[in-house]
Amino acid sequence: MVRPIATTRSASGVPTGRLAVWWVLASEIVIFGGLLGSYLLHRLGHPEWATYAAHTNTWAGAFNTFVLLTSSLSAVLAHQAAEQGNGKKAANLLLATCGGALVFLIVKSFEWTHEIQLGYTITSNGFWAFYYLAAGLHGLHVIAGAIIMLIVAADARKGKDLQRVELIGIYWHFVDLVWIFLFPLLYIAK
Amino acid sequence: MAETHGHEAHGHDAHGHHEEGWFVKYFWSTDHKMIAKQYLLTGMLLGAVGAYFAYVFRMQLAFPNKPVPGYGLVTGADYNALVTNHGAIMIFWVAMPVLIAAFGNYLIPLMVGCDDMVFPRLNRLSYQIFLVSAIVLGASFFVQGGAFGGAWTSYPPLSAKAEYSLTSLGPTLWLAAVALEFVAFLLGGINFVTTAMNSRAPGMKAFDIPMAVWMIVIASILFMCSVGPLVAGAVMLMFDQQIGTGFFDPDRGGDPVLWQHLFWFFGHPEVYVVLLPALGFVAEIITTFSRKRLFAYRTVLYTTIGTGVLSFFVWAHHQFIAGIDPRMANVFSVTTVLISIPIAEMTFVYIATLFGGSISFRVPMLWALAFIAEFLMGGVTGIFLGASGADIYFHDTYFVVAHFHYTFFPIAIIGTFAGLTYWFPKMFGRHMNEAVNKVHFWVTIICFNGIFLPLFVLGAAGDHRRIFDYGNFPELSQPWMQDLRVFATVSLIVMLVVQPLFLVNFFYSMFKGKKAEANPWKANTLEWQCPSPPPHGNFSPLPEVYRGPYEYSAEGRADDFWPQNSPT
Numbered sequence: 001m002v003r004p005i006a007t008t009r010s011a012s013g014v015p016t017g018r019l020a021v022w023w024v025l026a027s028e029i030v031i032f033g034g035l036l037g038s039y040l041l042h043r044l045g046h047p048e049w050a051t052y053a054a055h056t057n058t059w060a061g062a063f064n065t066f067v068l069l070t071s072s073l074s075a076v077l078a079h080q081a082a083e084q085g086n087g088k089k090a091a092n093l094l095l096a097t098c099g100g101a102l103v104f105l106i107v108k109s110f111e112w113t114h115e116i117q118l119g120y121t122i123t124s125n126g127f128w129a130f131y132y133l134a135a136g137l138h139g140l141h142v143i144a145g146a147i148i149m150l151i152v153a154a155d156a157r158k159g160k161d162l163q164r165v166e167l168i169g170i171y172w173h174f175v176d177l178v179w180i181f182l183f184p185l186l187y188i189a190k
Numbered sequence: 191m192a193e194t195h196g197h198e199a200h201g202h203d204a205h206g207h208h209e210e211g212w213f214v215k216y217f218w219s220t221d222h223k224m225i226a227k228q229y230l231l232t233g234m235l236l237g238a239v240g241a242y243f244a245y246v247f248r249m250q251l252a253f254p255n256k257p258v259p260g261y262g263l264v265t266g267a268d269y270n271a272l273v274t275n276h277g278a279i280m281i282f283w284v285a286m287p288v289l290i291a292a293f294g295n296y297l298i299p300l301m302v303g304c305d306d307m308v309f310p311r312l313n314r315l316s317y318q319i320f321l322v323s324a325i326v327l328g329a330s331f332f333v334q335g336g337a338f339g340g341a342w343t344s345y346p347p348l349s350a351k352a353e354y355s356l357t358s359l360g361p362t363l364w365l366a367a368v369a370l371e372f373v374a375f376l377l378g379g380i381n382f383v384t385t386a387m388n389s390r391a392p393g394m395k396a397f398d399i400p401m402a403v404w405m406i407v408i409a410s411i412l413f414m415c416s417v418g419p420l421v422a423g424a425v426m427l428m429f430d431q432q433i434g435t436g437f438f439d440p441d442r443g444g445d446p447v448l449w450q451h452l453f454w455f456f457g458h459p460e461v462y463v464v465l466l467p468a469l470g471f472v473a474e475i476i477t478t479f480s481r482k483r484l485f486a487y488r489t490v491l492y493t494t495i496g497t498g499v500l501s502f503f504v505w506a507h508h509q510f511i512a513g514i515d516p517r518m519a520n521v522f523s524v525t526t527v528l529i530s531i532p533i534a535e536m537t538f539v540y541i542a543t544l545f546g547g548s549i550s551f552r553v554p555m556l557w558a559l560a561f562i563a564e565f566l567m568g569g570v571t572g573i574f575l576g577a578s579g580a581d582i583y584f585h586d587t588y589f590v591v592a593h594f595h596y597t598f599f600p601i602a603i604i605g606t607f608a609g610l611t612y613w614f615p616k617m618f619g620r621h622m623n624e625a626v627n628k629v630h631f632w633v634t635i636i637c638f639n640g641i642f643l644p645l646f647v648l649g650a651a652g653d654h655r656r657i658f659d660y661g662n663f664p665e666l667s668q669p670w671m672q673d674l675r676v677f678a679t680v681s682l683i684v685m686l687v688v689q690p691l692f693l694v695n696f697f698y699s700m701f702k703g704k705k706a707e708a709n710p711w712k713a714n715t716l717e718w719q720c721p722s723p724p725p726h727g728n729f730s731p732l733p734e735v736y737r738g739p740y741e742y743s744a745e746g747r748a749d750d751f752w753p754q755n756s757p758t
Contacts, residue, residue: 004304004305004306004307004310004727005304005305005306005389005732006299006304006305006306006307006308006385006389007306007308007309007310007389009304009308009388009389009390010388011387011388011389011390011394012387012388014387014388016308016309016384016388016389019384019387019388020308020309020380020381020384023379023380023383023384023414024380026414026415027376027380027414027415027417027418028418029418030414030415030416030417030418030419031418031419031421031422032418032422033418033419034418034419034420034421034422034423034452034455035419035422035426037419038419038422038423038426038437038448038452041445041448042443042444042445042448045445046443122429122433122435123433123434123435123436125436125442125443126436126437126442126443126444129429129435129436129437130437133425133426133429133435137422137425
């Protein structure tokens with residue numbers, strides 16, 4: 001397929017890819033906004049949920065927050081390397097970010113296994129339903145982001161489509177940001 | 191993946207001339223015009239399905255418990271499934287794909303003067319997901335217990351528990367279909383917005399963009415900003431149905447009204463998502479056929495944006511009797527009545543555009559004028575329902591049904607016919623038969639009023655909208671009421687009988703109609719400045735823009751039109 005001229009224009013001055021990623025994030029924000037808004041309203045109406053929330057593992061959540069924030073740092077460094085035209089370095093830094101995603105998911109799976117063994121499942125009550133749904137939806141975003149990042153890294157290693165390093169970075173910061181909201185709402189607020 | 195970066199100088203002829211197999215051409219194309227036609231034909235096909243459902247349940251209402259020709263005996267569960275899916279299909283699988291996706295795909299690249307969408311493969315994916323969503327919806331009719339029958343609003347607990355909805359897979363498949371459809375339109379919407387923002391022809395400034403493009407773009411943004419909570423809500427409801435969570439189950443700490451909030455936070459902006467493109471088509475058509483500038487272009491634009499913002503603050507007027515706080519009902523009454531102001535203003539602007547113009551009553555113009563007149567009635571009756579006091583009485587009566595059909599029929603049907611008859615010469619390079627289309631127009635419009643005017647009267651008399659056999663309600667089955675129901679049903683049948691006139695005309699003219707020139711209506715916008723039908727790549731060379739889209743009857747010019755790309 002020959003690339004249409006439409007794909008190369010930039011009447012707004014913002015590159016098309018970046019513009020589109022921002023619109024994707026705009027629609028993602030309302031998805032998570034709707035979910036977290038629903039959770040908050042329920043939470044305010046059910047003070048007893050605090051006792052359920054006390055069973056979450058705050059230290060595991062804090063560790064995961066640290067891991068995700070660090071992985072965002074390597075995404076920024078990858079963007080910097082891509083700007084300098086260093087595709088190989090950008091690819092390696094993206095792989096480091098993927099490593100962060102992997103650690104995050106592993107910690108998460110230990111947490112969930114433990115909680116399910118204690119009998120707190122998605123059908124237990126409203127709090128646990130929101131807990132598994134919100135964190136699960138976020139986890140799917142982590143997995144999707146990591147897969148896309150592997151594709152972008154493979155291309156970047158060959159010096160192809162370096163602008164995509166920035167785009168996946170923007171998305172990754174968003175995934176990070178969602179967790180920054182989830183962590184206090186699901187773990188800390190007792 | 192296409193890695194080559196095209197430049198304005200090359201790449202154009204290359205994809206105009208190579209031959210493609212029929213599969214690639216019709217099913218795997220990334221050309222925006224082909225994807226538009228895919229959306230259009232799929233939407234028309236599902237429109238026929240939705241119309242058939244309407245025929246079946248209207249027959250049941252007019253002649254209760256008699257076998258319906260072409261269907262058989264309608265059971266209560268059948269009736270509910272037909273009504274539910276009539277609504278869902280007409281909004282999600284007819285109005286959305288035709289008004290936004292088909293026309294948006296077709297018009298945006300042509301009207302902003304470029305050769306395709308900015309993400310052609312994403313565009314193809316969007317249609318394919320949409321097609322899958324339609325297939326999933328179709329599949330829901332063949333599972334045990336039949337299709338979902340809990341109304342298109344899908345309120346829990348009715349939709350959340352199999353023992354209430356009498357089908358365990360129907361509601362889940364229905365939700366999955368709706369969610370897939372949302373994904374398709376999110377992809378499409380991002381494409382529309384970025385294309386309009388980034389791929390405009392050199393020289394096309396914000397106020398040189400034709401109203402149809404503005405309206406589709408604003409509608410896409412409204413969709414993107416409103417659908418999110420319902421996506422989350424759909425997942426929650428699906429978990430309630432299949433996993434056994436209790437998000438919307440009051441017995442288990444859930445809240446059924448939460449679903450209503452999530453649904454209508456999307457559902458009300460959705461009205462404007464489909465209204466705006468239709469308003470955009472009307473703007474293009476009335477300026478062309480009255481040879482006048484659009485009255486107050488910028489005011490229309492700002493009004494549209496204002497309507498869009500306001501449309502996020504009216505949703506709870508659907509829930510006045512759902513047990514929400516009466517103080518909140520007051521607030522939503524006020525915002526609901528407020529939103530009639532920009533819409534009324536839009537009507538006045540269009541009438542002012544007509545004033546003093548040299549009007550020619552071609553078929554697209556007839557549809558456009560009918561849109562203004564009929565939508566006006568939908569808007570005025572909306573004020574009755576927006577007042578929370580009156581709504582306590584009118585809620586869930588046929589008055590509501592008649593009201594929203596007086597808004598949605600003009601949008602989805604009249605708007606589509608206006609757009610199709612106006613852009614048909616461009617799409618297929620041929621003209622439709624005007625006389626046949628005029629007959630079709632008049633019969634359709636008269637019958638439409640014949641269906642829904644009686645329903646206003648019935649609704650005001652207390653006719654509840656979810657009853658499938660009025661025989662059980664003596665006060666609602668008086669002879670005059672039944673006569674009005676029969677009248678509405680007969681009007682519907684007459685309306686359906688004339689639709690093949692249009693369809694035959696449409697498909698016959700596509701191949702055998704009179705050849706159309708590039709600019710048969712003498713219009714200004716860019717899509718008329720390329721050949722009919724536009725070739726692969728649309729323009730050669732790509733146009734530059736020198737002025738706004740509505741410079742008709744400019745003083746000191748020999749022609750009464752002034753194409754946007756004409757240097758002089």
